[in-house]
Amino acid sequence: MICVALPYHLRTLAGLEPGVGAEVTVEVAAPVTIGRVLDALESRYPTLRGTIRDYGTGQRRAFLRFFACEEDLSHEGMDFELPQTVVEGNEPLLIIGAIAGG
Amino acid sequence: MSSVRVLVGTRKGAFVLNSDGKRKDWQVSGPFFAGWEIYHVKGSPVDPNRLYASQSSGWFGQTMQRSDDGGATWTPVGNKFAYDGVPGTHQWYDGTPHPWEFKRVWHLEPSLTDANTVYAGVEDAALFKSTDAGATWEELSGLRGHGTGPHWHPGAGGMCLHTVILDPSNADRMYIAISAAGAFRTDDAGKTWKPINKGLVSNTMPNPTGEVGHCVHHVAMHPSRPGVLFMQKHWDVMRSDNAGDQWHEVSGNLPTDFGFVIDVHAHEPETLYVVPITSDSMHFPPEGKLRVYRSRTGGNEWEPLANGLPQKDCYVNVLRDAMAMDTLDDCGVYFGTTGGQVYASADSGDSWAPIVRDLPAVLSVEVQTLQ
Numbered sequence: 346m347i348c349v350a351l352p353y354h355l356r357t358l359a360g361l362e363p364g365v366g367a368e369v370t371v372e373v374a375a376p377v378t379i380g381r382v383l384d385a386l387e388s389r390y391p392t393l394r395g396t397i398r399d400y401g402t403g404q405r406r407a408f409l410r411f412f413a414c415e416e417d418l419s420h421e422g423m424d425f426e427l428p429q430t431v432v433e434g435n436e437p438l439l440i441i442g443a444i445a446g447g
Numbered sequence: 448m449s450s451v452r453v454l455v456g457t458r459k460g461a462f463v464l465n466s467d468g469k470r471k472d473w474q475v476s477g478p479f480f481a482g483w484e485i486y487h488v489k490g491s492p493v494d495p496n497r498l499y500a501s502q503s504s505g506w507f508g509q510t511m512q513r514s515d516d517g518g519a520t521w522t523p524v525g526n527k528f529a530y531d532g533v534p535g536t537h538q539w540y541d542g543t544p545h546p547w548e549f550k551r552v553w554h555l556e557p558s559l560t561d562a563n564t565v566y567a568g569v570e571d572a573a574l575f576k577s578t579d580a581g582a583t584w585e586e587l588s589g590l591r592g593h594g595t596g597p598h599w600h601p602g603a604g605g606m607c608l609h610t611v612i613l614d615p616s617n618a619d620r621m622y623i624a625i626s627a628a629g630a631f632r633t634d635d636a637g638k639t640w641k642p643i644n645k646g647l648v649s650n651t652m653p654n655p656t657g658e659v660g661h662c663v664h665h666v667a668m669h670p671s672r673p674g675v676l677f678m679q680k681h682w683d684v685m686r687s688d689n690a691g692d693q694w695h696e697v698s699g700n701l702p703t704d705f706g707f708v709i710d711v712h713a714h715e716p717e718t719l720y721v722v723p724i725t726s727d728s729m730h731f732p733p734e735g736k737l738r739v740y741r742s743r744t745g746g747n748e749w750e751p752l753a754n755g756l757p758q759k760d761c762y763v764n765v766l767r768d769a770m771a772m773d774t775l776d777d778c779g780v781y782f783g784t785t786g787g788q789v790y791a792s793a794d795s796g797d798s799w800a801p802i803v804r805d806l807p808a809v810l811s812v813e814v815q816t817l818q
Binding site for chain 2: 347352353354358392394395396397399400401407408409440443445
């Protein structure tokens, strides 16, 4: 199982109960790429479609970043294969919103 | 007994305000979708418990919500707004071509006859329609593609389609307005469109009387007179008596003819309301006095309405979709401010009181009169 850490607003949009924590798990067959993890996430939580990846381009929305194992994966392509420790469920894929706003 | 439900969209969520027909005591529910920008919430005239809401965020883009119980609970619905075909380009601020890019839904207009049908005006300007209660959306691309689209350009708030008016006497006729392109009309249910901007004069344009390019802020219509339209333009309050074919100015004695909102009394089709704003450089009321202006003559002759509104040190704005009417015998008038107040008058504007005063900045106000 792959662990994905979601920002607060995506957790509420997905209908997750308060207090369940930031991480959700999804099952992804190899190869475990960023794109395939997002496919699985959107399949399990359809209301997240269009909120992480732009519908038109399929690319990461500008104010979101992807991290795992203390590495910034934001600029890797959707076909980038996640580190083995993420594949094994020991580390999460972090989806983080930019610290900005008012 | 009748009651009133006010639907408020704000920068940080939606709120639902309920009162009985006396409109003295208000119950505030919300925030719904806390932390999200709610550009618009509007109910179906066919089924008042069916509400649609536009929920958006700079981080997560556009999502859409639907309620089937008058706003008590909500369900996310479809949020895919794909332009029909190759989107093409419009003008950017500097006059260069810029690709059409979907950003958000500004305005929702439920059908007058079918609770599952709703129109969405979006930025970058286009009109979408759903016939399955918001599950899927299809562009009415005849508007964007009718020919003048490459010459449209954004206003300061973006290139938004912010006004959608359905003609209750003619199911094929619809009006829309775009900042900064102008007003447009279809007479075949959205297949084909034409600009209806004759008579508008915008001195900031290279051609002040051009066919498109006008920064229309809002348009209003009384349902009993669907051929009569009232417009608050960037500058100028305008009127058309022939479905937009020709406009003439009715700013008259207003202290300034800049503003955003315009609306029509529920029972008096020649009674109009605007909120004059100092200028395009100073988005607050003149002299720090918040005043609604009312014309009982269809324009030109205006009277200030200030009873109960702050008359000193008031520097809020009233945005284009933030005024609405109820249809009780004594027409109620409501508007929201960027300072988070929603003011109401239960006597056609003669006196005012805040029904809630510390919300986030108000983006939109709609009213449902319930039996």
